[in-house]
Amino acid sequence: MRGPGRLQAESRLWGYLFLLGLLALWEVLARAEMVNTLLFPRVSLILTYLGKLLTAGDILAQVAISLARSLSAYLIAALFAISLGIVMGYYRVVYEVVEPFMEMLRPMPIVALIPVIILFLGLGWQMKVFIIFLACVWPILLNTIDGVRGIDAVLVHTARTLGASPMQLLRYVILPAALPVIVTGLRISVATSLILMVISEMIGGMNGIGFFILNAQRKMRVLDMFAGIIILGGIGYLFNFLFRLASNRLIHWHLGMTRLTRR
Amino acid sequence: MRKLWVYLLRTLLFALCVAAWELGARGNPELTEFFPPLSLIFPTAVQSIAQGELPRHLGSSLATFLKAYALAAFIGLTGGVLLGRWRWLFHLFEPPIELLRPLPTPAMIPIAILIFGIDESMRIAITVYACTWPILLNTIDGVRGAEPVLIHTAHTFGASERQLLLKVILRAASPQMVTGLRISLGIALILVVTSEMIAAVDGIGFYILETARNFEVAEMFGAVLVLALLGYLLNKTFVSLEGRAMAWYYGSKKREAR
Numbered sequence: 001m002r003g004p005g006r007l008q009a010e011s012r013l014w015g016y017l018f019l020l021g022l023l024a025l026w027e028v029l030a031r032a033e034m035v036n037t038l039l040f041p042r043v044s045l046i047l048t049y050l051g052k053l054l055t056a057g058d059i060l061a062q063v064a065i066s067l068a069r070s071l072s073a074y075l076i077a078a079l080f081a082i083s084l085g086i087v088m089g090y091y092r093v094v095y096e097v098v099e100p101f102m103e104m105l106r107p108m109p110i111v112a113l114i115p116v117i118i119l120f121l122g123l124g125w126q127m128k129v130f131i132i133f134l135a136c137v138w139p140i141l142l143n144t145i146d147g148v149r150g151i152d153a154v155l156v157h158t159a160r161t162l163g164a165s166p167m168q169l170l171r172y173v174i175l176p177a178a179l180p181v182i183v184t185g186l187r188i189s190v191a192t193s194l195i196l197m198v199i200s201e202m203i204g205g206m207n208g209i210g211f212f213i214l215n216a217q218r219k220m221r222v223l224d225m226f227a228g229i230i231i232l233g234g235i236g237y238l239f240n241f242l243f244r245l246a247s248n249r250l251i252h253w254h255l256g257m258t259r260l261t262r263r
Numbered sequence: 264m265r266k267l268w269v270y271l272l273r274t275l276l277f278a279l280c281v282a283a284w285e286l287g288a289r290g291n292p293e294l295t296e297f298f299p300p301l302s303l304i305f306p307t308a309v310q311s312i313a314q315g316e317l318p319r320h321l322g323s324s325l326a327t328f329l330k331a332y333a334l335a336a337f338i339g340l341t342g343g344v345l346l347g348r349w350r351w352l353f354h355l356f357e358p359p360i361e362l363l364r365p366l367p368t369p370a371m372i373p374i375a376i377l378i379f380g381i382d383e384s385m386r387i388a389i390t391v392y393a394c395t396w397p398i399l400l401n402t403i404d405g406v407r408g409a410e411p412v413l414i415h416t417a418h419t420f421g422a423s424e425r426q427l428l429l430k431v432i433l434r435a436a437s438p439q440m441v442t443g444l445r446i447s448l449g450i451a452l453i454l455v456v457t458s459e460m461i462a463a464v465d466g467i468g469f470y471i472l473e474t475a476r477n478f479e480v481a482e483m484f485g486a487v488l489v490l491a492l493l494g495y496l497l498n499k500t501f502v503s504l505e506g507r508a509m510a511w512y513y514g515s516k517k518r519e520a521r
Contacts, residue, residue: 011350011351011354011355012354012357012358014351014354014355015354015355015356015357015358015359016358018355018356018358018359019358019359019362022359039377039378093268093269093272096269096273097269097272097273097276098276100273101276101277103495104491104495105491107449107491107494107495107497107498108487108490108491108494109449109452109453109456109490109494110453111453111456111457111460111468112456112467112468112471112486112487112490112491113487114460114472115460115471115472115474115475115476115483116475116483116484116487118475119297119475119480119483120297120298191365191367194367195367195368195369197367198367198369198370199369199457202369202372202461203457203460203461203472210369210370213370213373214372214373214461216373217373217374217376217377222377225373225374225377228370229366229370229371229373229374232366232367232370233362233363233365233366233370236365236366236367237365239365240365
């Protein structure tokens with residue numbers, strides 16, 4: 001291993017030790033009753049409780065409900081935003097006409113719309129899916145528009161000159177050329193979908209992991225609360241990981257290309 | 264000519280939306296409770312502004328927002344410069360950051376309630392937590408991305424660490440710092456409103472949820488519109504300040520592109 005690489009691995013090791021030290025400090029402080037253990041129970045207690053909760057399985061049902069909501073909303077948002085974004089990016093007129101409306105709607109904190117949407121859709125899954133959908137659309141839409149507008153005009157003209165049909169143009173030129181930018185939007189929306197999943201379940205929910213965590217806090221079941229938060233963190237981590245895997249496969253040619261040009 | 268067409272189509276679309284709302288609401292009087300016509304929302308909104316209820320809640324939210332944003336900017340920028348400048352410090356903090364980063368922020372709200380109760384300090388804490396991330400991570404990136412040539416040159420000319428930091432690194436990192444600050448602006452507003460909805464007795468988020476629960480729909484829509492306007496103005500203000508402060512940067516980029 002080269003010098004800097006080893007140095008980095010070494011300092012990362014220190015980082016993990018630091019993290020372990022922090023957790024150990026929590027454990028010691030809780031054991032010595034120097035923090036309020038009603039609010040912050042020992043780490044070891046939380047972890048064993050988490051194990052019990054996971055093997056009991058009830059919590060997994062809550063997680064499944066939440067994931068079904070966020071995933072379906074995310075997929076619909078992706079489909080909708082990419083199609084709309086391609087149209088808006090490709091046809092200048094559409095973009096120029098719709099742009100001021102987007103400027104008006106975009107700064108609106110989506111959360112403020114939750115009560116409005118509860119009025120129309122009630123407290124069920126439709127409300128949550130719609131909220132998550134709304135929030136996820138923006139990053140994907142804006143990135144798709146950017147991506148399509150940024151395509152080298154020569155590519156499009158060449159394909160047209162060579163007699164590409166509109167479908168071929170879309171499939172072989174526009175989509176691949178815009179994909180790296182679109183993927184950025186898709187990645188941002190992964191985090192957004194989880195955030196809005198939790199918020200919508202906290203504000204208007206009767207089940208799901210977000211409701212589980214807030215409800216545990218309200219009933220002062222602190223172990224449940226911390227365990228729920230850890231599970232949620234695990235979901236966030238897993239989603240990021242899966243997304244990186246998928247996007248690397250999807251745009252591996254792009255990553256390879258930028259690496260080449262950088263050299 | 265083309266500009267005129269775009270302008271016409273835009274106006275037409277806008278008028279169409281407004282008319283659809285107005286007529287749709289007037290045509291279904293049984294829905295008025297959920298879906299009042301625009302011509303009813305505006306007078307109600309004006310009334311709740313004049314009576315001082317909406318401004319009071321809005322003021323409370325704005326105060327929370329400003330305190331939290333300022334604190335997050337301070338923590339994010341200082342922390343970012345420190346972590347960006349000293350690699351060992353970054354590696355020390357990287358595992359805890361990696362552990363916390365993927366956790367959706369709202370999950371921290373219950374913990375914040377446990378620590379701070381349900382008063383303003385909780386709302387400030389959770390907003391600071393959420394807003395610090397983009398500022399911190401962008402600042403780290405910016406500081407690390409400062410051209411080595413710039414730093415070496417400054418060193419060669421005998422710049423002290425203090426001069427190096429103030430005159431070279433901060434300046435080189437400032438575009439990314441500004442990006443982080445801009446991203447956090449929207450996040451701050453969202454978290455203020457969210458935390459007010461989950462645990463508060465004042466603030467615009469509380470007001471919107473409360474009016475919705477009491478079926479005071481016109482008041483609710485009025486508050487939502489005011490909030491959207493606030494978000495719009497905050498963003499506009501930021502962008503215009505950014506344009507002024509970073510004019511040198513955009514100018515230099517334009518020259519490079521030529």
